[in-house]
Amino acid sequence: MMNRRDMLVGTGGAIAITLLPKPASATPEEMRMAVTRLFGDRPINDGRVSLKTPAIAENGNSVSVDIRVESPMIEDDHVTQIALFAEANPLPDMIHCRLSPAMGEARLASRVRLGDTQTITAIAEMSDGTLWSGTAETVVTLAACVLIN
Amino acid sequence: MFPVRIALPNAAKRGDIMEVRTLIQHPMETGLRRDQRGRAIPRDIITHFQCEYGGEVVFEADFFPAVAANPFLTFPLRAVESGDVIFTWTHQDGGETVETRTLTVE
Amino acid sequence: MMAVRAPLIFMLFVLGGCSDTSTKTPDFADRPDLDPSVRVSGFTFLTEETQALQQDDFANPGQLWVDRGAALFGDGEAACSSCHEPDDFSHTATQYPQWNSEHERLINLEGQINQCRTTRQDQPALAYESDDLLALTTFVATQARGDDINVSLTPEMQSAYQSGRDYFFTRRGQLNLACSQCHDDQWGMQLRGDTISQGHSNGFPAYRLQWETLGSLHRRLEECDLGVRAEPRPLGSDEYLAVELYLAIRAQGLPIETPAVRR
Numbered sequence: 371m372m373n374r375r376d377m378l379v380g381t382g383g384a385i386a387i388t389l390l391p392k393p394a395s396a397t398p399e400e401m402r403m404a405v406t407r408l409f410g411d412r413p414i415n416d417g418r419v420s421l422k423t424p425a426i427a428e429n430g431n432s433v434s435v436d437i438r439v440e441s442p443m444i445e446d447d448h449v450t451q452i453a454l455f456a457e458a459n460p461l462p463d464m465i466h467c468r469l470s471p472a473m474g475e476a477r478l479a480s481r482v483r484l485g486d487t488q489t490i491t492a493i494a495e496m497s498d499g500t501l502w503s504g505t506a507e508t509v510v511t512l513a514a515c516v517l518i519n
Numbered sequence: 520m521f522p523v524r525i526a527l528p529n530a531a532k533r534g535d536i537m538e539v540r541t542l543i544q545h546p547m548e549t550g551l552r553r554d555q556r557g558r559a560i561p562r563d564i565i566t567h568f569q570c571e572y573g574g575e576v577v578f579e580a581d582f583f584p585a586v587a588a589n590p591f592l593t594f595p596l597r598a599v600e601s602g603d604v605i606f607t608w609t610h611q612d613g614g615e616t617v618e619t620r621t622l623t624v625e
Numbered sequence: 626m627m628a629v630r631a632p633l634i635f636m637l638f639v640l641g642g643c644s645d646t647s648t649k650t651p652d653f654a655d656r657p658d659l660d661p662s663v664r665v666s667g668f669t670f671l672t673e674e675t676q677a678l679q680q681d682d683f684a685n686p687g688q689l690w691v692d693r694g695a696a697l698f699g700d701g702e703a704a705c706s707s708c709h710e711p712d713d714f715s716h717t718a719t720q721y722p723q724w725n726s727e728h729e730r731l732i733n734l735e736g737q738i739n740q741c742r743t744t745r746q747d748q749p750a751l752a753y754e755s756d757d758l759l760a761l762t763t764f765v766a767t768q769a770r771g772d773d774i775n776v777s778l779t780p781e782m783q784s785a786y787q788s789g790r791d792y793f794f795t796r797r798g799q800l801n802l803a804c805s806q807c808h809d810d811q812w813g814m815q816l817r818g819d820t821i822s823q824g825h826s827n828g829f830p831a832y833r834l835q836w837e838t839l840g841s842l843h844r845r846l847e848e849c850d851l852g853v854r855a856e857p858r859p860l861g862s863d864e865y866l867a868v869e870l871y872l873a874i875r876a877q878g879l880p881i882e883t884p885a886v887r888r
Binding site: 424426427428429431432434511512513514515 | 671672673674675678816817818819821834835837848849852888
Binding site for chain 2: 431432433454456459460461463464465466467468469470472473474475477478479480481482483484
């Protein structure tokens with residue numbers, strides 16, 4: 371169980387977190403670098419990718435994401451990759467997925483962490499090598515009582 | 520091995536697109552947090568997931584620390600032939616959690 | 626240190642010498658309990674997304690502990706399942722905490738499970754907040770999901786009820802806040818990004834997004850105490866058991882939601 375020292379340390383930390391600046395987060399530039407690492411310098415087109423997140427997340431620890439890409443998902447024309455990037459998380463890469471025509475449709479859903487209110491970006495790579503993207507913005511609200519742990 | 524939940528129908532019609540849902544119990548410790556005494560908590564995450572069907576990898580994902588604790592992932596899969604659907608989660612230390620479901624296609 | 630301590634000791638002597646009238650404990654008899662007609666579950670105050678997560682029997686991460694509990698329930702030579710069917714527990718969680726006449730003490734579901742283990746299954750008690758005890762508690766409690774809390778307050782439980790009630794109304798911690806000041810007086814109002822709930826116990830053990838795991842009501846109480854910068858009580862302590870009893874009576878009629886999802 372928690373002893374007095376742990377409690378004091380915990381409480382001190384809890385107060386400190388409200389006073390200290392935010393933990394380091396990625397910048398839009400770092401996000402672009404992460405995208406380049408995965409997809410190179412190819413142009414990214416707007417469209418064909420629908421990314422849905424809640425407008426407001428009551429806790430950034432678990433935010434639902436739903437990604438759908440317009441594609442027939444046949445051998446000659448399908449989505450090969452979908453990757454999700456966060457511009458204000460400590461690390462911009464969130465999840466990289468590789469898809470195949472055997473799926474029948476190009477979509478997936480998961481739950482992710484958002485360190486702050488931000489726009490997240492989903493990029494899809496097609497079998498012809500083109501890249502397409504969609505974005506979504508989620509406001510992450512602050513909890514009533516901030517505690518470490 | 521970590522506890523998992525998988526939702527996949529036992530049977531499907533050929534050509535049907537099924538919804539596959541997966542959940543695995545894991546804290547996905549980011550490596551960016553500190554404990555109450557200020558010591559860094561080391562990263563401890565699942566780094567990879569894949570789904571095999573008909574002897575081929577049909578879907579795979581690389582997880583980063585931004586994937587929420589107890590990773591949840593859902594994706595479609597077209598029913599083509601009866602057989603095993605094999606789900607594999609790989610931990611950063613190389614350990615694997617493998618689950619198999621048998622699908623009957625009519 | 627000495628310079629500070631000496632006058633304190635002196636004062637204690639002075640006070641001790643005056644009389645033996647102990648400080649009267651405030652009993653908060655004048656404070657009303659939460660009006661039952663406005664009673665609503667914490668579920669009400671969640672966003673639609675979090676409500677949907679709780680109601681999704683596959684994706685609700687608390688279901689991982691239900692699975693684990695189901696496995697433990699049938700595990701071992703003297704398994705729970707050798708005496709009980711899960712169906713036997715379709716109302717159980719609504720009736721805890723309750724008075725255990727054998728041991729003459731208040732007992733919650735966690736305590737009941739541990740008592741079964743030590744007296745009937747020849748197994749060691751499970752540690753409070755261990756994944757195994759959480760799993761068994763969650764598995765048993767979820768059998769009563771949707772059934773309303775219906776704890777009967779017997780005369781033996783009266784003093785625990787009173788001390789739990791006192792705990793709820795007593796200001797504590799560096800922030801000098803009582804549970805009642807938020808959860809009776811200000812529920813429905815905004816506190817930073819949150820809407821203040823009524824502080825009910827009907828979803829526990831619950832999966833909290835903040836914890837990123839499932840936890841007991843006592844862990845929640847510990848965190849409330851830490852939140853007001855008060856020294857928390859040990860999990861499973863008589864003090865938290867008493868608070869659990871007061872909260873159960875206060876939540877009477879609300880449905881069990883275990884495993885609930887909370888912020």
